[in-house]
Amino acid sequence: MMRCAMPKPVLIGSTYYLRVHVPKDVLDRAAGTIVSVPVGDRICSVRLSTHAKASLRTKEWNEAKRRFSVALAALNQHWETLRAGAVRLSHKDTVALAGEVRASFLRLLDEEPGDPKLWQRTAWADSAAQAGRSNPLVVPTERTKAAAMEERFGGLADAALARRGLVVDATSRRRLLEQVAAAMEEVSRINESKAYGDYSESGETDKYPDYVPKRQPMPQPQAQASEADEGLSFGEVIDEEFNRRAAGKDAKPMSVGAAKKYRRVDLPPKNRAIQNESLFS
Secondary structure: OOOOOOOOOEEEOOEEEEEEEOOHHHHHHHOOOEEEEEEOOEEEEEEOOOEEEEEOOOOOHHHHHHHHHHHHHHHHHHHHHHHHOOEOOOHHHHHHHHHHHHHHHHHHOOOOOOOHHHHHHHHHHHHHHHHOOOOOOOOOOHHHHHHHHHHHHHHHHHHHHHHOOOOEOHHHHHHHHHHHHHHHHHHHHHHHHHHOOOOOOOOOOOOOOOOOOOOOOOOOOOOOOOHHHHOOOOHHHHHHHHHHHOOOOOOOOOOHHHHHHHOOOOOOHHHHHHHHOOOOO
């Protein structure tokens, strides 16, 4: 009987890649969606078709194998999540996930909150999206509001869900967008105060509950991961968001040093246990 070959890194040009087929039983649900997988010290977003493909960003075979095993484990967990089906988040769950977005923004930007004008513009744009007024030429409707909310906060919601390995139904996603929008109001207010030199409000709060996973995580491979590989965070998403929001009129570009810092953030001690539970779907 012919054995199926075990997946392994594929050399394309001079760089190794992860390239694996999506299992047939989840192909319909996976096609066209985006899954985030850890590759070295970064999180890479991969759009799925009949297969998943991502550069392992190395030309060394041994390093490629190590990165491949970690990335493949994340993919395998994603397949299991899809097989289990979409979940409905409780109200408490959505508040908890929004709190994680808020905490990550405040923690990352604590040392360098940026220009106060940035947060004033951010607060205005966030408020406009919540009201469906992103385009001043369009009369707000429920449809334009939904589109504006998705455009403004969808990336952050996706990052929060991916961090926890969640595939949720439409109702849960809509509720999460609303909670993320509310949390970002606090982010803008607190960071604007810090930018003006007022650190009296650190951002610490008991308002947001801890997220408690309802499903048991799949076992993780015993890979020889570096310290950078172990921290699963919103770093790249927040980096992109901060740069995007700082690109407006009178904005100052982010420094190279700040950009490097924003690409990574460790979880607070009380949540550090989730590092081995998180999925990047």
